[in-house]
Amino acid sequence: MENEGTIAVPIIGYIISAIIPIIGLIYGAALFYFKKDVPLYRKHGRLIIYFAILIFVVTLIVRLLL
Secondary structure, eight states, X not given: OTTSOOTHHHHHHHHHHHHOHHHHHHHHHHHHHHOTTOHHHHXXXXXXXXXXXXXXXXXXXXXXXX
């Protein structure tokens, strides 16, 4: 039970990714690569990386269109 992790860490990652995608990308990578012993962090680390890339691309497209 000690390696389950807390859900607050991924939630913070999603919030950071939505506000500052580059920092969210780094945060997600840190979760994915450095927290290998906690499956929850590994799973959400990967999803945070995808989310940060998606937000970055959407923001880039919106800025180019306006």
